[in-house]
Structure formats: structure tokens, C-alpha cells
Amino acid sequence: MNYLNINGTDEKYEFKVGNTLLNILHENNIGIEIPCGGKGTCGKCKIKIVTGEINDKTDEEVNHLTKCELEEGIRLACLVIPKGDLTVELLQKKDLKHSILTEGYMPDIKINPLISKKVYNITKPTLENNISYEDILKDISNNSLHINNPILLRKLPKAFEQDQITAVYSDEELIGIEYKDTSKSIFGLSIDIGTTTVVGSLVDLSTGKEIDVESEINPQKEYGLDVLSRIHFIKNNSDGLEILHNLIIKCINKLILKLCNKNDVCSENIHEVAVAANATMMHILLKVNPVSIGKSPYSPIFSSSKTISASSLGINISSFGVIYCLPGVSSYIGSDIVAGAVVSELSKTDKNILFIDIGTNGEIVLSKKGKLSSCSCAAGPALEGMNISCGMRAQDGAIEGVNIDESGIELKVIGNTDPIGICGSGIIEVISEIVRLNLMGKTGRLKKKDDLKKDEKLKEIAKFVVEENKKRKFLINSKPKEIYITQSDIRQVQLAKGAILSGFYALLELMEIDMNDLDEIIIAGQFGKHLSIDSLVGVGIVPEKLREKIRYIGNSSKTGALMCLISKEAREDMEKTSREINYFELSTKEGYERLFTSCLNFY
Structure with missing residues (x-):
């Protein structure tokens, strides 16, 4: 048996020779981001080989890695095949602060939630009137407490030790019984599951007010940046669906914990979660295989709304809480877009x-x-910074704004720190500036440095165009790190x-x-x-x-x-x-x- 060691730690993981380093890392739940799903096309799963014998570098690695990176032992995890014990250094930073959009326009609507509560005073049975607990509840509720769920029946012994109980309804249906008067504690959670980010907001259902919002990067990103890459991962790994499903459930539970802790709310008082997502994310949430979405005729398994118990998914809210999955339209027009149309x-x-x-x-x-x-x-x-030479997500160190004139290039960097890459908005801005300044033709090809020098208005800007091996790139930052836009990036x-x-x-x-x-x-x-x-x-x-x-x-x-x-x-x-x-x-x-x-x- 061979062992993988993570440099700087005491962690060791067994593996069999013949598997890629990426698969070994994923099998041991070591997260590493792979926007392309491990196909060797994005060049983002960089990892440093410290000691150990591996396969020779591939043509794809020569294309994606600089000469300096290769000399330092940096390789692409998806293309590395260990031949024995191996020590590696993880290069991807996990503690960077991300910029995630949580706000949005809200039209005027009537506050009228499906979830409601009603408090009832308990009448105890007597020798003269020793009818069942259930029948007593029917009497005091004017027959609205119909109990068909054995889980609710099991709550009645303790309920009748109280002077009051609170019934929880979803529309007209009884879904829960709580002890004493809990009518002032009634909460919901709205969640947007995006391919890149997950946003959750805690809502007071008695007032309709949003209490707080939290967000996370979707942890599934480590198995592919786009939905097709994740579908590819599921198709090619027997436990792929299980892995991605568990990741999103853990992410949602993490959001719930953060929101509850910050706002002194008990998760048992969250009675409903409403989820909007694209079709692939919704399928994975419900642990439904989405492979049909990725192949002709691109049909989803379902697109209608679903209301299911939170406990069946392992989502940590009220034991009788429900999850409402908003309806979609097709494989590529999901409930997130239906939500946008309604908003x-x-x-x-x-x-x-x-x-x-x-x-x-x-x-x-x-x-x-x-x-x-x-x-x-x-x-x-590409618009979110991936498949771009110096691209990254919108997080600390990412260039998000670019302004170019004769005096030079002005950058706006998230976190006001030294730039380490460029995110989607920065990429669009720099290309917009290149278009505005007429630095390329209509087909998107950067003009030759010598041609730009001949133009009086552009000769000062020509110095940012770099020509190497008959290829051109536009340099937007040189120190402490070179950051540039290549012809290939413009094409993306x-x-x-x-x-x-x-x-x-x-x-x-x-x-x-x-x-x-x-x-x-x-x-x-x-x-x-x-x-x-x-x-x-x-x-x-x-x-x-x-x-x-x-x-x-x-x-x-x-x-x-x-x-x-x-x-x-x-x-x-x-x-x-x-x-x-x-x-x-x-x-x-x-x-x-x-x-x-x-x-x-x-x-």
C-alpha cells in the first residue's frame, strides 16, 4: 500500500497506484477546485509535488503551466499519476473572503404565509370524561386537529402534561405540535442554490421580515464549475451523486447554524425552507440523478414544485419542517429563473x-x-473568472475593476490588497476598455504592438501589449505578480x-x-x-x-x-x-x- 502525505501536516492517506492524484484527493475528502470537472482543460487544479515519483508532464500541463511553475514541481492534479509514496503541497487558499450578492429587489406583496400557528388550552381527561387525547384535541380545536401522522401522535403524552399546546399548520394541514405557547417563534428560510454560490436568509414568518442573510461558496465547485462538469462527475463516478448531494446538504446546514447562532433562534423553530435553484442543482439536492439533463434531448426528471419533509433530506430544522422546492420550466430554465420572472x-x-x-x-x-x-x-x-489564464472567483485579491488611459492602468481590487488574479467583472471591464480604445479588431484579435505604436493616441498604451512566441497578451499588472489577458481569454x-x-x-x-x-x-x-x-x-x-x-x-x-x-x-x-x-x-x-x-x- 502507498501513502499520500500533505506537506506540513501529519495527515497520511492510503492509495493504490494507477489512480490520478485528483481522484486520490477526492476519495479522501480533500477539496481541490476543478472547474472543468477533471478533464485537464482548465489548468486550475495546481498542486506542488514535494517528494515522490510520478508520470512525466503531459502536453496539457505544458500548455497550462509556466516554465517556472514546472521547474518548481507544480503540476495539475487531474493529470498526475503517482507511482509510489507521495508528498504534496496544497496551493489553493481556502480562507479568502468571497464577494457574494445577497440583496435583491422585492415587489410589494401581501404577507400571508402558508405556515401558521395556533395556541390551544389543554382540557385534561377525567374519570367522567375519559375520552382519548386525540378526541379532546378535536373538541378544543373545533375539529381542526386531525392527526394522521404517528410522529404527531407520539407527542400527545407530553403535550397533555402542559396547560397549552401550539399547533403548526401548513395552509389548512396540521404538520406539527409544539409544547406550550410558541406562537411568537415561527421562522422560515429562503435559499438560492446557485452553481457558484449558496445564499440563505432567515425570515420571521409572523411579520414577513427578513432577519439576516448568510452565504457560502457552493462546495460542489471542487467537482466542476458548471452544471455539465458536475453531471460528468456524477456519470463517471458511482458515488458521484452521493458526494455532491451530501456537500449541498452540509452547506445548507452550515448556513442554518450560522443564521441561528447569530440571531438567537432555535433551528427547531424554523418550520419551512423555500429553495430556488437551477434544474441540475435541484436534482442533486433531492438526490435525483441529473444525467438526462446533459444529453439530448436534455429532459429533466422533474420540473414541477416539490414539498417534502426536511428530515428526509437531513436538513436541520424542525423535526416536522418541510422543504418547498420552487417549480422550474425545463432542464435549463430552472426555478431560479421562474423566481426572477415573478420578482x-x-x-x-x-x-x-x-x-x-x-x-x-x-x-x-x-x-x-x-x-x-x-x-x-x-x-x-469565463464570465465568472474560470477558464481564464489569470482568472479567479470574486474574492480578496481579485481585480474587479479596470480603467485604462495614456497615463497607465488603474485597478480596483477586492479587499484593497495586492492583486493575485482577475474575476469576471474585471475581465469584462478590461475587454470593454480594450474595445473602447480600439486595441483590437472586430473579430477580437489584439492589434500588433508595432501597429499600435504608430498611432499617436495609442503609442503609450502599446507597452501593455506583450508578444511571446507569436502570441499576444495584454498585461494589466506586473508586480508583485503578472496578471494579463491572453488572446485565448478574449476568445472565451x-x-x-x-x-x-x-x-x-x-x-x-x-x-x-x-x-x-x-x-x-x-x-x-x-x-x-x-x-x-x-x-x-x-x-x-x-x-x-x-x-x-x-x-x-x-x-x-x-x-x-x-x-x-x-x-x-x-x-x-x-x-x-x-x-x-x-x-x-x-x-x-x-x-x-x-x-x-x-x-x-x-x-
Whole structure:
């Protein structure tokens, strides 16, 4: 038997020769981020080999790693095959503070939650009236306490030791019995499970007020950044679904613990959780295999709403608490987008409104005076900093803003620290600046350094264009670490931009709406909120003529889940809207490839 040692620790893990280092790490629950799902294409699972014999470096590693990194023993975990005992050093930092969007616009709604409580005074049985406890409860509640659940029956002996009990109802159904008067302790939790982030908010159901919000990076990221990578992981690992399911349950329970501890709330008094998520995340939450989502004809196992017991999933709220999973539409228009449509009141408007949720995927809903059509665009992980040479998530040390002029480059860095990489908003901003300054052609190719030097306006900026081995890159920071945008990075953003813009045009054509007839562009999502209007327009995700019509609404997925907690009517609206949204598969549009190609151009 061979052993893997983590440098600087006493930890040792057994493994068999023949497996990749990445699989060995994952089998021992050692988290390491793999945006591409371990296919060797992203170059992010860097790890330092301290001692031990391994396979020779691969062509993929030569492409992704610098000469200096290879000389220092840095390799890609997914492509390393140990030949015996091995000591490695983990390079990915786990303690960086992340920037996660938790706020969002909330429309005016009536506070009318499904979960309610009613207090009853206990009448004890006597010799003269020794009827059953259950019948006594029926009498004092005017027959509203029908107990069909054996778990509730088991609560009655202790209940009758009290002077009062509190009945917990979901709509008209009795779901729980609590001892004494607990009517003032009635809470819910709204959760947005994104591919990248998980946001939870604690809600007082008696008032409808949001008490507090907490967020986490989705721990499934270590098995793939996008949904297709995670589906690939599940398909190729017998315990893949189990691993990803357990990770999201642990993440939700961690959020619950943080919210309860901060706000002096007992988790037993959380009676309902409303969850919004894309289809793949929802399938994994319920431990339903999502593999069908990743292959033609891309059908989900389910898209309707689900109400299930929290205990069946291992979510740590009230023992009789319930989980409400919001309804979706299709494999790529999930309940997070339905939530956004309801928050934006798209089905109730007499205007033409385009709703875009920008993230790992770009989901679009177009409302033509209340008639809804949708599509999903494979934007890919580039817009969130992945598959980018110096890309990273929005966390301390990430460049999030860039301004370029003749005097140099001004950077805005999260955490006001030295930059260590560039996140999605920074990538979009620097490419927007490159477009604005005419440093590249319409096809996205950076101009030659010598050609830029000939232009009086650009000769000072030409020094940031670096040419190596007939390849060009744009240097935005040199010390203490080189950070740059390569031609390949521009191509990744170009593909994402083309996907979103082509979806935009396809829906306009489908609904027979001229772009000039659009009244509003609503931008939602974790990533969308961090993009300035100048960046959105600068790279061409939104056409220039629509600049004045852009409105941001923040995390509409979490807001939609919150609305379902505090309003029966909002929940009914959610169900109705999910049935009304028509889904349009872009690949079936005649001439779509031509449209997509035309949308790649920057000018």
C-alpha cells in the first residue's frame, strides 16, 4: 500500500497506484477546485509535488503551466499519476473572503404565509370524561386537529402534561405540535442554490421580515464549475451523486447554524425552507440523478414544485419542517429563473421587457406584454473568472475593476490588497476598455504592438501589449505578480457574449418584437449585479441603443424563494408563471449558427 502525505501536516492517506492524484484527493475528502470537472482543460487544479515519483508532464500541463511553475514541481492534479509514496503541497487558499450578492429587489406583496400557528388550552381527561387525547384535541380545536401522522401522535403524552399546546399548520394541514405557547417563534428560510454560490436568509414568518442573510461558496465547485462538469462527475463516478448531494446538504446546514447562532433562534423553530435553484442543482439536492439533463434531448426528471419533509433530506430544522422546492420550466430554465420572472412581474406587465440572468449560463426571459418566452445560452464559466489564464472567483485579491488611459492602468481590487488574479467583472471591464480604445479588431484579435505604436493616441498604451512566441497578451499588472489577458481569454469571453446576445436576438425574432420596442432590460444574478452598464454595453452583451433601459434587480432567485415563504399568493403566482413560460431551444432555430457567429463581433 502507498501513502499520500500533505506537506506540513501529519495527515497520511492510503492509495493504490494507477489512480490520478485528483481522484486520490477526492476519495479522501480533500477539496481541490476543478472547474472543468477533471478533464485537464482548465489548468486550475495546481498542486506542488514535494517528494515522490510520478508520470512525466503531459502536453496539457505544458500548455497550462509556466516554465517556472514546472521547474518548481507544480503540476495539475487531474493529470498526475503517482507511482509510489507521495508528498504534496496544497496551493489553493481556502480562507479568502468571497464577494457574494445577497440583496435583491422585492415587489410589494401581501404577507400571508402558508405556515401558521395556533395556541390551544389543554382540557385534561377525567374519570367522567375519559375520552382519548386525540378526541379532546378535536373538541378544543373545533375539529381542526386531525392527526394522521404517528410522529404527531407520539407527542400527545407530553403535550397533555402542559396547560397549552401550539399547533403548526401548513395552509389548512396540521404538520406539527409544539409544547406550550410558541406562537411568537415561527421562522422560515429562503435559499438560492446557485452553481457558484449558496445564499440563505432567515425570515420571521409572523411579520414577513427578513432577519439576516448568510452565504457560502457552493462546495460542489471542487467537482466542476458548471452544471455539465458536475453531471460528468456524477456519470463517471458511482458515488458521484452521493458526494455532491451530501456537500449541498452540509452547506445548507452550515448556513442554518450560522443564521441561528447569530440571531438567537432555535433551528427547531424554523418550520419551512423555500429553495430556488437551477434544474441540475435541484436534482442533486433531492438526490435525483441529473444525467438526462446533459444529453439530448436534455429532459429533466422533474420540473414541477416539490414539498417534502426536511428530515428526509437531513436538513436541520424542525423535526416536522418541510422543504418547498420552487417549480422550474425545463432542464435549463430552472426555478431560479421562474423566481426572477415573478420578482420582475413579467407576466403582469403591459410592456416589452427582457430579463437576463447572467452567470455560468445566461438565461433569458422575454415578456411581450405579459406573454413569456425563454431560452438558455451556454455562456460558460469565463464570465465568472474560470477558464481564464489569470482568472479567479470574486474574492480578496481579485481585480474587479479596470480603467485604462495614456497615463497607465488603474485597478480596483477586492479587499484593497495586492492583486493575485482577475474575476469576471474585471475581465469584462478590461475587454470593454480594450474595445473602447480600439486595441483590437472586430473579430477580437489584439492589434500588433508595432501597429499600435504608430498611432499617436495609442503609442503609450502599446507597452501593455506583450508578444511571446507569436502570441499576444495584454498585461494589466506586473508586480508583485503578472496578471494579463491572453488572446485565448478574449476568445472565451467572446463566445460567452455571442451566446447571450444571440439568445437575445433569437427571442426578439420569435416574439416578433423590434429591439426599439423594448421598454426595459432587467439584469439579475450574482454576476450581473457586479457588471457596470459601461461594461455590459462595452463588450456588446447589451446593444448600445438599450443603455438607458437597463435596470438591476440583484439576487432575484433568493427573493423569489423568500416571497414563497411569506405569501400564499406569491407561491400560486410562481406555480402559474412556471406553466406560462414557453421554452425555446436555440439549437432548433433555423440559421442559428449564422446568428451566433455574427454576435461574436465586438464592433
